[in-house]
Amino acid sequence: MKHRSPSEQHHGKHPRVGDCVAAASSTAQDGMEDKNASTHRELTQNPLKKIWMPYKNGLPEKHISQRKVCMTNCPTLIVTVGLPARGKTYISKKLTRYLNWIGVPTREFNVGQYRRDFMKIYKSFEFFRPDNEEGLKIRQQCASAALNDVRQYLAEDGGQVAVFDATNTTRERRETIVQFAEQNGFKVFFVESVCEDPDVIQENIVQVKLCSPDYTNCNTDEAVEDFMQRIKCYENSYETLDEVLDRDLSYIKIIDVGQRYLVNRVLDHIQSRIVYYLMNIHITPRSIYLCRHGESELNVKGRIGGDSGLTTRGKQFAKKLAQFIQTQSIVDLKVWTSQMKRTIQTAEALAVPYEQWKALNEIDAGVCEEMMYEEIQESHPLEFALRDQDKYRYRYPKGESYEDLVQRLEPVIMELERQENVLVICHQAVMRCLLAYFLDKSAEELPYLKCPLHTVLKLTPVAYGCKVESISLNVDAVNTHREKPENVDVTRMSEEALITVPAHQ
Amino acid sequence: MDREAASQAEEMSKSQATLTQNPLEKTWVPWMKSRLNKRRGSSVPQFTNSPTLIVMVGLPARGKTYISKKLTRYLNWIGVSTKAFNVGEYRREATRSYNSYEFFSPDNTEAMEIRKTCVAAALKDVFTYLTRYQGQVAVFDATNTTPERRQVILSFAKDNGYKVFFVESICDDPEIIAENIKQVKLTSPDYTDCDKEEALVDFLKRIECYQQTYIPLDDDTDRNLSYIKIFNVGSRYLVNKVQDHIQSRIVYYLMNIHVTPRSIYLCRHGESELNLLGRIGGDPGLSHRGTKFASALGDYMRDQSISDLKVWTSHMKRTIQTAEFLGVQYEQWKALNEIDAGVCEEMTYEEIQEHFPEEFALRDQDKYRYRYPKGESYEDLVHRLEPVIMELERQENVLVICHQAAMRCLLAYFLNKSDDELPYLKCPLHTVLKLTPIAYGCKVESVFLNIEAVNTHRDRPENVDVDRDPEEALETVPDHM
Numbered sequence: 001m002k003h004r005s006p007s008e009q010h011h012g013k014h015p016r017v018g019d020c021v022a023a024a025s026s027t028a029q030d031g032m033e034d035k036n037a038s039t040h041r042e043l044t045q046n047p048l049k050k051i052w053m054p055y056k057n058g059l060p061e062k063h064i065s066q067r068k069v070c071m072t073n074c075p076t077l078i079v080t081v082g083l084p085a086r087g088k089t090y091i092s093k094k095l096t097r098y099l100n101w102i103g104v105p106t107r108e109f110n111v112g113q114y115r116r117d118f119m120k121i122y123k124s125f126e127f128f129r130p131d132n133e134e135g136l137k138i139r140q141q142c143a144s145a146a147l148n149d150v151r152q153y154l155a156e157d158g159g160q161v162a163v164f165d166a167t168n169t170t171r172e173r174r175e176t177i178v179q180f181a182e183q184n185g186f187k188v189f190f191v192e193s194v195c196e197d198p199d200v201i202q203e204n205i206v207q208v209k210l211c212s213p214d215y216t217n218c219n220t221d222e223a224v225e226d227f228m229q230r231i232k233c234y235e236n237s238y239e240t241l242d243e244v245l246d247r248d249l250s251y252i253k254i255i256d257v258g259q260r261y262l263v264n265r266v267l268d269h270i271q272s273r274i275v276y277y278l279m280n281i282h283i284t285p286r287s288i289y290l291c292r293h294g295e296s297e298l299n300v301k302g303r304i305g306g307d308s309g310l311t312t313r314g315k316q317f318a319k320k321l322a323q324f325i326q327t328q329s330i331v332d333l334k335v336w337t338s339q340m341k342r343t344i345q346t347a348e349a350l351a352v353p354y355e356q357w358k359a360l361n362e363i364d365a366g367v368c369e370e371m372m373y374e375e376i377q378e379s380h381p382l383e384f385a386l387r388d389q390d391k392y393r394y395r396y397p398k399g400e401s402y403e404d405l406v407q408r409l410e411p412v413i414m415e416l417e418r419q420e421n422v423l424v425i426c427h428q429a430v431m432r433c434l435l436a437y438f439l440d441k442s443a444e445e446l447p448y449l450k451c452p453l454h455t456v457l458k459l460t461p462v463a464y465g466c467k468v469e470s471i472s473l474n475v476d477a478v479n480t481h482r483e484k485p486e487n488v489d490v491t492r493m494s495e496e497a498l499i500t501v502p503a504h505q
Numbered sequence: 506m507d508r509e510a511a512s513q514a515e516e517m518s519k520s521q522a523t524l525t526q527n528p529l530e531k532t533w534v535p536w537m538k539s540r541l542n543k544r545r546g547s548s549v550p551q552f553t554n555s556p557t558l559i560v561m562v563g564l565p566a567r568g569k570t571y572i573s574k575k576l577t578r579y580l581n582w583i584g585v586s587t588k589a590f591n592v593g594e595y596r597r598e599a600t601r602s603y604n605s606y607e608f609f610s611p612d613n614t615e616a617m618e619i620r621k622t623c624v625a626a627a628l629k630d631v632f633t634y635l636t637r638y639q640g641q642v643a644v645f646d647a648t649n650t651t652p653e654r655r656q657v658i659l660s661f662a663k664d665n666g667y668k669v670f671f672v673e674s675i676c677d678d679p680e681i682i683a684e685n686i687k688q689v690k691l692t693s694p695d696y697t698d699c700d701k702e703e704a705l706v707d708f709l710k711r712i713e714c715y716q717q718t719y720i721p722l723d724d725d726t727d728r729n730l731s732y733i734k735i736f737n738v739g740s741r742y743l744v745n746k747v748q749d750h751i752q753s754r755i756v757y758y759l760m761n762i763h764v765t766p767r768s769i770y771l772c773r774h775g776e777s778e779l780n781l782l783g784r785i786g787g788d789p790g791l792s793h794r795g796t797k798f799a800s801a802l803g804d805y806m807r808d809q810s811i812s813d814l815k816v817w818t819s820h821m822k823r824t825i826q827t828a829e830f831l832g833v834q835y836e837q838w839k840a841l842n843e844i845d846a847g848v849c850e851e852m853t854y855e856e857i858q859e860h861f862p863e864e865f866a867l868r869d870q871d872k873y874r875y876r877y878p879k880g881e882s883y884e885d886l887v888h889r890l891e892p893v894i895m896e897l898e899r900q901e902n903v904l905v906i907c908h909q910a911a912m913r914c915l916l917a918y919f920l921n922k923s924d925d926e927l928p929y930l931k932c933p934l935h936t937v938l939k940l941t942p943i944a945y946g947c948k949v950e951s952v953f954l955n956i957e958a959v960n961t962h963r964d965r966p967e968n969v970d971v972d973r974d975p976e977e978a979l980e981t982v983p984d985h986m
Contacts, residue, residue, distance in 0.1 A: 043790075043826055051837065052825045243741075260728075261744040266760065269899060276757045279747065309524075344533045345524055356532065358885060369879075398850075404839060418750060 050395040075154035077181050078163045081192035084231045085204040092165040093464045101437045104160050111166035114142035122214040125229040169238040190251035192241050208463050286420040291456040293342035294318045295477040302504025305369040310345045317454045318349035320473040334422045343425045362427035366399025373501045388488040391447035405433050438466045453477035531876040556635040558662050559644045562673035565712050566685040573646040574945045582918045586640045592647035595623035603695040606710040650719040670752050671732035767901035772937040774823035775799045776958040783985025786850040791826045798935045799830035801954040815903045824906045843908035847880025854982045869969040872928035886914050919947045934958035
């Protein structure tokens with residue numbers, strides 16, 4: 001999720017109800033002066049996230065840390081290493097997307113992009129020749145500019161992880177970066193990609209280099225030829241991370257697109273998670289199909305949650321889904337459902353084995369389970385407003401938030417990365433979270449992504465991103481998408497709150 | 506519609522109409538024993554179709570048995586049925602008494618025969634476990650230091666359709682090796698009648714016997730094997746050809762464990778208002794005695810004089826209130842929340858018996874797998890807590906303030922308790938359990954902080970039938986207001 005910087009999080013003059021001032025972590029190191037209960041901090045439950053926070057004199061205390069993924073006090077600088085066309089940018093972008101999704105503010109800094117912005121026009125590989133002094137100077141300037149932006153992001157803008165995406169093929173260059181990190185109090189983790197398989201390199205070049213801005217005016221053969229020469233420019237001076245010389249550095253070396261990994265000195269939780277993630281991703285072509293269960297009995301009544309069965313139209317959808325899957329002729333398709341009746345009923349129609357994941361269950365609406373929006377407005381108008389104010393972080397009383405859902409779904413994403421062709425039959429909120437991961441949507445956008453019933457989204461990884469095909473299976477269904485209304489104040493009128501509720505029985 | 510499509514449609518609508526909810530686990534399954542639904546739904550899908558044989562590799566005193574036992578414990582806890590087979594134990598069985606390192610000399614042909622027989626016996630038991638008893642993972646714990654020996658195992662696995670994953674531990678730090686020997690070798694049955702000095706000398710000679718013929722897994726010749734090489738207790742890892750989900754999880758786990766001495770403190774929140782009333786779940790605050798406990802906990806932890814203690818709580822008020830008394834930083838984990846009792850939240854056992862007598866009986870029949878309606882099971886809890894365990898493995902000194910069911914799950918992991926024992930582990934209020942890893946297991950010190958509290962432990966009653974009398978159901982309910 002692209003997180004707002006701390007300066008954005010504080011709402012200064014007009015704090016919204018439920019906003020908590022999240023400053024640096026507390027240091028209540030003054031210890032236990034007084035065991036008297038009255039001097040202890042009062043606990044109050046933050047109305048938005050339902051989190052118990054200590055208050056003193058009516059004001060929230062400095063933030064007691066919630067379990068966040070990135071428990072490092074210092075930010076982390078991830079540094080890619082490798083010849084051109086070894087997947088560094090692919091890895092950088094994917095890793096950045098993953099870390100943001102699980103809640104670690106991350107940004108990538110691609111030195112090649114800085115070079116393109118500076119140079120405007122790319123002529124030929126000669127720019128990269130080791131004896132091209134002017135070229136070297138410019139490239140060094142670009143690297144410095146990028147590092148400067150890294151420093152700004154990590155030290156001032158609230159970033160936790162920066163991915164410095166460049167070749168960084170010499171020990172000397174890497175040493176500069178290590179020193180830069182040390183001066184600024186950043187931890188460094190290197191990610192090196194080593195690959196000598198000519199087929200992989202070729203495929204790489206075809207997928208991402210030929211359509212690069214550098215080669216817009218070239219034909220394919222020219223572009224490939226030039227790029228091969230470009231790689232040669234780096235080859236002579238390439239110093240791979242060495243077991244002995246670099247034994248004090250923290251790094252992972254990825255060899256031959258994941259055949260083998262060398263992992264050295266993992267320092268902390270976030271590096272451990274990064275290693276685990278990198279070891280689970282692959283580039284084998286495949287597609288992921290996401291859809292919701294068929295229309296359910298509660299859907300037509302405009303009620304949320306519950307564990308109802310499919311309507312007649314829902315069953316029709318399930319049959320159409322079976323036919324659709326047949327026509328796709330997918331090799332070795334895995335089918336996953338939640339543990340709720342409606343997804344399982346849908347999967348049953350496919351007549352293939354399927355796996356039930358509890359983690360794919362719909363968001364728990366707690367006390368609002370099986371209610372209509374109208375009923376929620378009537379019995380819990382404050383809750384309803386808070387939800388509209390921050391739908392991502394809002395937790396239903398005795399229920400969950402989208403933020404909780406993402407955490408719950410992380411093992412599903414990890415396994416999706418490991419797998420090849422998968423059909424995931426799930427629920428509206430769950431599907432929004434999964435989609436946000438694949439399409440790199442922010443925390444603000446996520447809860448409003450459109451995931452209508454009876455529509456299959458086919459996601460196919462391509463280049464640095466994901467191609468999406470939306471396939472409606474032509475079975476009518478009720479609309480369950482409620483847009484954010486204009487007025488999100490707790491003082492709003494019922495009509496204002498309910499204006500975006502979709503029609504139902 | 507033609508006839509075929511019609512009958513297909515009929516079959517489909519039949520199967521769609523006949524989903525039933527298993528009353529214990531609350532999972533939806535097709536009524537017929539459908540060949541389509543491979544396994545019952547549970548919290549975590551299973552990913553191994555073929556069983557996996559994990560093969561340890563390394564010189565003596567490199568931590569192979571430590572890793573085997575720990576890995577076995579972890580896999581069983583997350584629901585993957587696993588068993589370790591230690592060839593040294595087979596050898597002890599076969600030879601009765603251990604004389605000296607000479608048994609392991611490469612020219613001792615008689616001993617060689619015995620050792621080969623032991624390997625064969627162990628592999629036979631592996632076969633029984635994986636193929637006959639449907640175990641999912643077997644850990645073959647032996648030195649396996651030559652390519653020939655490893656080839657024997659690979660052939661065995663191939664013949665039986667097992668996937669093989671090697672775990673090699675390489676260590677040349679003499680201090681680590683010495684510590685190893687001290688912790689687990691000197692107390693081994695092999696050395697019961699020796700003094701420490703003699704034992705140490707003999708063991709070092711034993712290592713030498715293997716050293717001559719040791720050929721580690723080779724990056725080149727073994728490039729088609731799946732393995733992880735662990736260097737110097739985790740400063741470096743080499744991972745080759747991870748085949749599937751379970752191997753990926755094993756690698757992740759092995760990369761997160763360490764051997765640095767430390768202690769883990771587990772306790773529950775102080776007594777809560779609902780505890781006093783005999784009510785389960787909810788989000789109440791501490792009772793007066795509960796706050797006294799929190800204060801006493803602060804004193805106790807300070808006396809422990811721990812460097813860099815991490816404190817974790819759940820998101821529930823009672824654990825946070827308890828932590829507040831410590832006056833130090835703490836982290837809130839939603840994953841540490843108490844088991845969700847669904848429709849039974851905030852009820853007394855008497856009320857559950859009155860309103861849901863069948864549920865109450867089912868719970869007593871299989872407390873581990875039983876899921877409250879719209880709630881969770883212990884099995885769900887374990888799955889929820891797995892990231893907590895993973896982070897506990899990474900950390901050093903940690904105090905975890907949680908809840909009865911959550912604490913039982915964590916304790917079961919550290920003390921290797923089965924699914925049947927787990928839900929009945931005793932975790933009383935106002936008692937801290939201090940766990941210190943030692944040798945192959947965990948030392949437990951139980952410290953009651955001398956603040957009275959209500960008892961919340963309900964033992965399994967004798968009669969667990971759904972048609973039992975209320976008195977029979979309620980006879981083990983502890984006292985409350």
